[in-house]
Amino acid sequence: MSNELEFLSRRVASGKLSRRDFLGRAAALGITAPFANALLSSAARAAGPVKGGTLKAGLVGGESTNSLDPALMMTQVPFAFGKCWGEMIVELSPDGKLENRIAEDIGSSKDAKTWTLKIRDGVEFHNGKTVTAEDVAATLERHSDEKSKSGALGYMKGIETIKASGKEVVLTLKEANADLPYLLSDYHLIVQPNGGKDKPDAGISAGPYVVKTNEPGVRHGGERFANYWQGDKMGHADQIEVIVINDATARTAALQGGQVNMINRVEPKIVDLIKRVPGVTIRNHAGPGHYVFIMHCNTAPFDNNDLRMALKLAIDREEMLTKVLRGYGSLGNDFPINSAYPLFTEIEQRKYDPDKAKFHYKKSGHDGTVLLRTSDVAFPGAVDASQLFQQSAAKAGIKIELKREPGDGYWNEVWNKQPFCASYWGGRSTQDQMYSTAYLSTADWNDTRFKRPDFDKMVLAARAELDEAKRKQMYHDMAVLVRDEGGLILPMFNQFIDATGAKVDGWVDDPHQELMNGYALAKCWLQA
Amino acid sequence: MSSPILKLVAQRIALGILLLLAISVLIFAGTQILPGDVAQAILGQSATPESLANLREQLGLNDPAYVRYFHWLGGVLTGDLGTAMSSGQDIATSIKGRLWNTLFLAFWAAIVAIPLAITLGLIAVRYRNGWVDKLISGLALASTSFPEFFIGYLLVYFFAVKWQIFPAISTVYDGMPFGERMQAIALPATALTLVVLAHMMRMTRAAILNVMQSAYVETAELKGLSAFSVIRKHAFPNAIAPIINVVMLNLAYLIVGVVVVEVIFVYPGMGQYLVDHVTKRDVPVVQAVGLIFAAVYISLNIIADIAAIVANPRLRHPK
Numbered sequence: 001m002s003n004e005l006e007f008l009s010r011r012v013a014s015g016k017l018s019r020r021d022f023l024g025r026a027a028a029l030g031i032t033a034p035f036a037n038a039l040l041s042s043a044a045r046a047a048g049p050v051k052g053g054t055l056k057a058g059l060v061g062g063e064s065t066n067s068l069d070p071a072l073m074m075t076q077v078p079f080a081f082g083k084c085w086g087e088m089i090v091e092l093s094p095d096g097k098l099e100n101r102i103a104e105d106i107g108s109s110k111d112a113k114t115w116t117l118k119i120r121d122g123v124e125f126h127n128g129k130t131v132t133a134e135d136v137a138a139t140l141e142r143h144s145d146e147k148s149k150s151g152a153l154g155y156m157k158g159i160e161t162i163k164a165s166g167k168e169v170v171l172t173l174k175e176a177n178a179d180l181p182y183l184l185s186d187y188h189l190i191v192q193p194n195g196g197k198d199k200p201d202a203g204i205s206a207g208p209y210v211v212k213t214n215e216p217g218v219r220h221g222g223e224r225f226a227n228y229w230q231g232d233k234m235g236h237a238d239q240i241e242v243i244v245i246n247d248a249t250a251r252t253a254a255l256q257g258g259q260v261n262m263i264n265r266v267e268p269k270i271v272d273l274i275k276r277v278p279g280v281t282i283r284n285h286a287g288p289g290h291y292v293f294i295m296h297c298n299t300a301p302f303d304n305n306d307l308r309m310a311l312k313l314a315i316d317r318e319e320m321l322t323k324v325l326r327g328y329g330s331l332g333n334d335f336p337i338n339s340a341y342p343l344f345t346e347i348e349q350r351k352y353d354p355d356k357a358k359f360h361y362k363k364s365g366h367d368g369t370v371l372l373r374t375s376d377v378a379f380p381g382a383v384d385a386s387q388l389f390q391q392s393a394a395k396a397g398i399k400i401e402l403k404r405e406p407g408d409g410y411w412n413e414v415w416n417k418q419p420f421c422a423s424y425w426g427g428r429s430t431q432d433q434m435y436s437t438a439y440l441s442t443a444d445w446n447d448t449r450f451k452r453p454d455f456d457k458m459v460l461a462a463r464a465e466l467d468e469a470k471r472k473q474m475y476h477d478m479a480v481l482v483r484d485e486g487g488l489i490l491p492m493f494n495q496f497i498d499a500t501g502a503k504v505d506g507w508v509d510d511p512h513q514e515l516m517n518g519y520a521l522a523k524c525w526l527q528a
Numbered sequence: 529m530s531s532p533i534l535k536l537v538a539q540r541i542a543l544g545i546l547l548l549l550a551i552s553v554l555i556f557a558g559t560q561i562l563p564g565d566v567a568q569a570i571l572g573q574s575a576t577p578e579s580l581a582n583l584r585e586q587l588g589l590n591d592p593a594y595v596r597y598f599h600w601l602g603g604v605l606t607g608d609l610g611t612a613m614s615s616g617q618d619i620a621t622s623i624k625g626r627l628w629n630t631l632f633l634a635f636w637a638a639i640v641a642i643p644l645a646i647t648l649g650l651i652a653v654r655y656r657n658g659w660v661d662k663l664i665s666g667l668a669l670a671s672t673s674f675p676e677f678f679i680g681y682l683l684v685y686f687f688a689v690k691w692q693i694f695p696a697i698s699t700v701y702d703g704m705p706f707g708e709r710m711q712a713i714a715l716p717a718t719a720l721t722l723v724v725l726a727h728m729m730r731m732t733r734a735a736i737l738n739v740m741q742s743a744y745v746e747t748a749e750l751k752g753l754s755a756f757s758v759i760r761k762h763a764f765p766n767a768i769a770p771i772i773n774v775v776m777l778n779l780a781y782l783i784v785g786v787v788v789v790e791v792i793f794v795y796p797g798m799g800q801y802l803v804d805h806v807t808k809r810d811v812p813v814v815q816a817v818g819l820i821f822a823a824v825y826i827s828l829n830i831i832a833d834i835a836a837i838v839a840n841p842r843l844r845h846p847k
Binding site: 064065067218219244247249250253254257260408 | 612616681685688689695696697699792793794796801804805807808810
C-alpha cells in the first residue's frame, strides 16, 4: 500500500476528506473500489471511538404535543430520542440480522407458535433496578392493551399469552409467526420498569443515556448512563441533545453554523449545494420507504384491472426519479418490497410504455378523466410528481385530472378514504409486516382495498413457514400478485438523506430507518 | 384633577372586558367550526367508530355547545385553562414558559426598535426632504417591505453561516445564562426590529411634521431655538398621542404576530405552540392561546388610549 493511500485513508477517518473523494483518488492510484473501501473501514476502526463531548442533532419531526411514553411515539424526534434512553428487547443490526439486547437468546417451538425470550443478566435501569423478566413481560402486556393506544398494538394483538418465569418470558401466539423477533424490534417496545404501567412517560429504561431535559417540541437532552450494559459499543458522547428544527432551511443553517452535529431529512433538491460546504458529509442510504399512488381495487373505475394496469404503464418512473428525487432513490416496481428486506427477490422492472398503456386503457372501456388527489404532505414533491404522471399519462391518451388537497387533514379526509391519491409508506422491517399492515383483506390500513382471499392465505402460510427457501418463493409469488393485480402504483423508493458536520465519526449506514435507525446519537462520536 | 380622567379610564377598561367576552364567544365558535373533531384528531388513522364514541363521551364532546362554552369560561376565570388533549399536560403550565419566552423576545425587540424608530423619525424631521430623510425612509421602508422570512434567512445566511457571529437557531431553555440567552435571541430580535421599524418611524415623522405647521412652532423658531430643541420641546410632546398608538400596535404585533420568525429561528414561543396544536385539533389549547392573544391586543390598545388621553392637556385640565 502506498504511503499516499494510507495518509488519505487516515484523513478520511479523521473527517478531513470525504469518502467519495477518497475513492476517486484511490482509483487514480489504481486501487479497486472494494479494496479501497476495506482500507477505509480499517482506518476508521483504528481511530476508534472517542469518549466525551456533546453530540447534538437538529431534527424535523417534533411537536410540543410529544410525550415520553413509548407507546405514543410516532414522529422522528421521539423515535430518535427513544433510541438514546430506551433499551430494546431485540434490535435489527445494520446488515439486517437480529441483534440481541435485553433478550440474550430467542428461541421458538417448531411450529413457530411458542417463543421463549431468555433475559440477559445484569442489565440495569436508570433508576438502579435490574431488568427482570417481569419487566419485559409487563412491557409487552402494556403494548398489547388497547388502552395504551400503542403504535405497536397491531402486531401485539397476535400474542395470546405472555408469561414471565424466572429468567424467561414465554409468548404464545394465536397464529404461527416466524418473524416474531423482528416484530419485537419495533421502536415502541422500549423496556420500562414494570412495563411503564405505573408512569408510562417517566422516561426510564436501560438505554445508553439518562433523560435530563424533556421539553417537547423544543429540545431533549440526555447524559451518559454510567452503568449501561454495553458501554463499549454505544454512548460515546458525554451528553446528547436533540433540538427540534422543523424548518428545513433553519436545519441546514444550524448544521453549517455548527450548532448541531447532524440533521435528518435533507431535501433532495439542496443536497448538491450542501455537499460543497466544507466539513459537511451527506449520509444517504436506501431504505424501505416508498412514494406511491394508490387506487382502491373495489371502487369504480379502479375495480377494473385493465385500467389499473394502464395507469401503472403510463407512469414514467425514470423521469420521476431524476426530477423529483434527483436520483436519491431507486425505481419502484409496483410492489412494496425492495432489497432493504430480507428474502427479497428481483422481478422484471416495469417500464413506461404508452402504447401498452393505451391498449389496456381501451380494453378497460373507461371514458373521460381519472381524478387523482394529491398534496404537498403526501410526500416531498408529491404535487410535482403528480403533474409528471399527468403528462406521461396524457401521452398514452389517458386524461388525469389533478385535485390539490390541503395538507391539513389529508391523512384523515383523503388517504384511505378517496379511491385514487398520492401517499407514502415508511416501510417495515419484514415483508410479512408490510403485507400484513396494508395488503391483508382485514387490515385497517389496506389503502388499496386489495381484498383477495387467495393472497391472505399466502400471507398466513408464509408467516408460519420456517424454511427460508420456500418462504422466499412464497414472497416472490405474493409480490407478483400485488404487482400485476393490485392497486399500488409505486414509481420510486426514496432514500434517507441525513447529513453530519465536521468531526462526527462512527457513522454506519442502516437501511431500516433514518439516522442509523435512530442510533446516530448513541453510536457516533466526536473526534478529539 | 381628574375624576373625568378616571371615569374615561374606567370606561375604557370596562369596554375592553366586554370586548374580550365577545371575543371569547368568537374563539369558541371558531374552534367549533374547524373541520373534523378532536376525538378523530387524537385517534388519527387508527380510529374505529367505537373508540371514537368512547373518547367523545370521555371528553364531553356530546354536550351542547353553550354548556361547553360556559364550562370553559368558568375555568378560564378561575385560572384553569384545562389540560391539552394531545399530550395531557396542564395548559397553564406549558403556556407560562412559552409566554415568558415570547414576552422576552418582544421586550428586547421593542427596547431596540422603539427608541431607534423615534430617534430616526426625529432625525428625518430635522433634515426633512433632504438626503438623510430620504435615506432613512428608504431603508426603513425597504426592510419592512421584505417578507419576514426573507429578512430572517438573510440574517441567518450572513451572521450565522458566513461569519458565524450568532447562532442560527434560537432555542432557549430554563436556566440558560442571560448572556447566552441574549446571544440566542440576537437574530430574531433584529429581524423583528427591522419588520416594525418603518411603521413607527414614518408615523413619528408624519405626526411631528403635522405639528410643525402650527403657529407656536413658528414662534419657537423665531425666538431662536435650535431645530432639535423645537422638535424636542414643542413639537414632540404634542405629537405623542399618535406615536404612542402606533408603538402599541407594533408592540402587540411583536407578541401575537411572530409565528414566522419563531419558526425560522426555532424559538420556543407562543406562535409555534399555537401552530402545533391547531394541526392536532387540540381545541382547549387553541382557545386558551387565542384568548391570551386577544387579551394582550386589547390591553395594549387600552393603554394606548389612556396614554393618549393623559398626554392631552385639554383632557387633563377640563374647564
